[in-house]
Every structure is written in C-alpha cells, then in structure tokens.
Amino acid sequence: LSESGVPQLVQPMIWDYATDINVEGKVQLIEKYRRCGFSKVWFASAFKGATGANQSLTLIGHHLRNQLEWLQVAQRSPADVLEGIALTGWQR
Secondary structure, three states: OHHHOHHHOOOOEEEOOOOOOOHHHHHHHHHHHHHOOOOOEEEEEEEEOOOOOOOOOOOHHHHHHHHHHHHHHHHHOOOOOEEEEEEEEOOO
C-alpha cells in the first residue's frame, strides 16, 4: 500500500457508531495506517440515527457515549494524526 502512492492522495476515515468502541483496537488500526504511510486519519461518529432501521427517536445517550469513546481513541493516539471527526446524521 505504501508503495502505491495512495497514502499521499487520501486520508482514511474510521467509522464506528457503537457505545463500546474497542479503543485499543482503534489505536492499533491507526498505527497500522501510519506504518502504511498515511499521516492523517478521520473518525466518523453519528449524532443521530445509525441505531436501527426503524428508529424513530434519537437515542441521545447512545450517541453521547459514542462521542466519548471516540475522545478516548483521540487521547490515546499520536497528537498529530487526527485530522477531524465527521459527525454523521442518518435519517430515513
């Protein structure tokens, strides 16, 4: 992957909407991306939706816990690796 030149053209985005993100696993994934030559990564969380196909109300507690989990990943990652967090809002 590093020899392809792709890491100089794009930044990967790591998606996870769970309330129990595997923080250590995400930190290890970021390190793998860095070893491949990616200097920056994005995180993707959701501020609404993404909790079920028929969800009619936003589960605020679920999304708050997800945001807090991503903050733990950010705190345990190298300071210069996070480019940003995409806050998605899924709706039907």
